[in-house]
Amino acid sequence: xxxxxxxxxxxxxxxxxxxxxxxxxxxxxxxxxxxxxxxxxxxxxxxxxxxxxxxxxxxxxxxxxxxxxxxxxxxxxxxxxxx
Amino acid sequence: xxxxxxxxxxxxxxxxxxxxxxxxxxxxxxxxxxxxxxxxxxxxxxxxxxxxxxxxxxxxxxxxxxxxxxxxxxxxxxxxxxxxxxxxxxxxxxxxxxxxxxxxxxxxxxxxxxxxxxxxxxxxxxxxxxxxxxxxxxxxxxxxxxxxxxxxxxxxxxxxxxxxxxxxxxxxxxxxxxxxxxxxxxxxxxxxxxxxxxxxxxxxxxxxxxxxxxxxxxxxxxxxxxxxxxxxxxxxxxxxxxxxxxxxxxxxxxxxxxxxxxxxxxxxxxxxxxxxxxxxxxxxxxxxxxxxxxxxxxxxxxxxxxxxxxxxxxxxxxxxxxxxxxxxxxxxxxxxxxxxxxxxxxxxxxxxxxxxxxxxxxxxxxxxxxxxxxxxxxxxxxxxxxxxxxxxx
Ligand SMILES: Cc1cc2nc3c(=O)[nH]c(=O)nc-3n(C[C@H](O)[C@H](O)[C@H](O)COP(=O)(O)OP(=O)(O)OC[C@H]3O[C@@H](n4cnc5c(N)ncnc54)[C@H](O)[C@@H]3O)c2cc1C
Numbered sequence: 001x002x003x004x005x006x007x008x009x010x011x012x013x014x015x016x017x018x019x020x021x022x023x024x025x026x027x028x029x030x031x032x033x034x035x036x037x038x039x040x041x042x043x044x045x046x047x048x049x050x051x052x053x054x055x056x057x058x059x060x061x062x063x064x065x066x067x068x069x070x071x072x073x074x075x076x077x078x079x080x081x082x083x
Numbered sequence: 084x085x086x087x088x089x090x091x092x093x094x095x096x097x098x099x100x101x102x103x104x105x106x107x108x109x110x111x112x113x114x115x116x117x118x119x120x121x122x123x124x125x126x127x128x129x130x131x132x133x134x135x136x137x138x139x140x141x142x143x144x145x146x147x148x149x150x151x152x153x154x155x156x157x158x159x160x161x162x163x164x165x166x167x168x169x170x171x172x173x174x175x176x177x178x179x180x181x182x183x184x185x186x187x188x189x190x191x192x193x194x195x196x197x198x199x200x201x202x203x204x205x206x207x208x209x210x211x212x213x214x215x216x217x218x219x220x221x222x223x224x225x226x227x228x229x230x231x232x233x234x235x236x237x238x239x240x241x242x243x244x245x246x247x248x249x250x251x252x253x254x255x256x257x258x259x260x261x262x263x264x265x266x267x268x269x270x271x272x273x274x275x276x277x278x279x280x281x282x283x284x285x286x287x288x289x290x291x292x293x294x295x296x297x298x299x300x301x302x303x304x305x306x307x308x309x310x311x312x313x314x315x316x317x318x319x320x321x322x323x324x325x326x327x328x329x330x331x332x333x334x335x336x337x338x339x340x341x342x343x344x345x346x347x348x349x350x351x352x353x354x355x356x357x358x359x360x361x362x363x364x365x366x367x368x369x370x371x372x373x374x375x376x377x378x379x380x381x382x383x384x385x386x387x388x389x390x391x392x393x394x395x396x397x398x399x400x401x402x403x404x405x406x407x408x409x410x411x412x413x414x415x416x417x418x419x420x421x422x423x424x425x426x427x428x429x430x431x432x433x434x435x436x437x438x439x440x441x442x443x444x445x446x447x448x449x450x451x452x453x454x455x456x457x458x459x460x461x462x463x464x465x466x467x468x469x470x471x472x473x474x475x476x
Contacts, residue, residue, distance in 0.1 A: 019112075029262070029309075030262040030309070031259060031262075032259030032260065035460065035463065035464075036460075039467055055393075055396070055398060055471075056438050058396060058398070059396045060315055075259075076228035
């Protein structure tokens with residue numbers, strides 16, 4: 001999962017540094033992720049995983065790190081399997 | 084609201100009204116001369132209104148943003164420059180009071196604000212960045228225990244009159260543009276080299292000149308929380324709410340003037356409905372929309388306060404952005420209606436119905452963080468955030 005996130009992040013994140021230099025837990029906003037880029041990344045993730053981020057996930061925290069994104073995706077796809 | 088909070092709110096409104104009376108007396112002169120509203124601000128200090136939002140342990144009265152919005156609306160009806168100065172100061176206080184908890188230096192400074200009724204300015208805008216609050220070019224340099232910062236600040240309201248300035252910058256020279264901190268510099272810790280003169284259409288008394296800011300202070304004066312968090316959870320929302328409240332005040336005063344005009348006309352020709360009456364009804368309708376917009380926003384903010392998730396939610400940002408854009412556009416329509424009602428008496432300066440100052444001051448609202456910029460941000464969020472279509476949610 002983290003590899004896919006990294007790939008989409010490098011495509012849509014518009015970060016000034018290479019994605020492979022960013023640790024899973026590093027703060028993406030500190031690394032230069034803009035709110036515009038975070039929305040582009042969100043759209044790409046929705047497309048890739050065929051999901052929609054529920055309202056409760058649409059906040060800064062969800063996109064604060066690669067690990068946080070992975071955790072959110074795991075939650076959302078888990079809910080889907082249950083439903 | 085419990086009984087004691089209600090008493091405090093009433094008391095605040097009363098104190099604000101007394102200060103507003105003084106500010107009103109000097110509003111035209113402040114505007115004409117483009118000078119700092121010293122009489123109004125001194126009256127506000129005399130009413131001990133500068134630190135009311137601060138915790139009582141530090142000398143404040145624990146007033147809420149809603150209380151402060153009420154004060155801003157009252158001041159906005161008398162002198163918009165005084166109201167904006169007060170609002171901008173309180174926006175800084177809101178950030179300091181909530182995002183420097185436990186920082187000994189900042190808490191001591193908050194106490195000083197209450198004791199000495201100090202005025203805090205803000206330098207976020209920067210040459211090459213414009214009104215994009217969440218980006219900085221300049222970087223603070225920390226060497227041992229000392230922090231140094233130079234910023235080409237294009238607009239610092241009442242910069243020359245302030246006792247301290249909160250300045251945003253990148254965290255260090257290597258940090259990304261959005262990796263920002265805010266630092267509170269005291270007057271004796273900086274110099275301001277003036278680069279532009281605030282000779283503007285309106286809001287002239289805010290004296291928002293441009294400066295090269297050069298400051299040096301102990302590094303402990305950097306706010307402990309990242310500016311990203313302060314902006315998202317406090318500064319943007321509080322700005323839009325307090326500005327919205329004072330803009331409401333400007334429009335409310337224009338409507339009050341045009342109502343007086345219509346009533347005078349009605350008394351002169353009994354039995355006839357004056358020609359402006361219908362338009363007045365329209366203006367009153369629009370004014371109510373502005374009020375409802377601000378009040379609903381205040382309720383939403385107070386409900387979310389202290390809840391990081393609620394404050395960080397996209398739907399919350401969309402709502403606050405909408406308040407800013409909506410109120411700033413609507414007040415212009417309202418004041419224009421009032422101008423049509425009162426006619427030449429409104430267009431002319433120095434009549435009881437003059438609205439030139441109101442109209443000019445109100446025109447700053449759409450530019451004060453450009454509405455286009457804000458709409459751009461909202462439109463990005465709406466790509467993923469589904470609009471809440473419930474009436475009460
Ligand atoms: C009364 C008053 C008091 C102020 N006091 C202070 C203060 O104390 N401290 C402080 O730091 N600042 C202050 N400001 C400045 C304010 O916060 C903004 O920085 C400023 O109004 C924006 O200036 P700008 O129009 O030159 O810049 P920009 O934001 O760069 O906008 C310029 C124009 O470009 C367009 N534009 C730019 N970017 C975008 C975008 N992303 N999307 C769509 N359109 C865009 C818009 O049409 C806009 O009108 C004050 C402003 C006013 C009016």
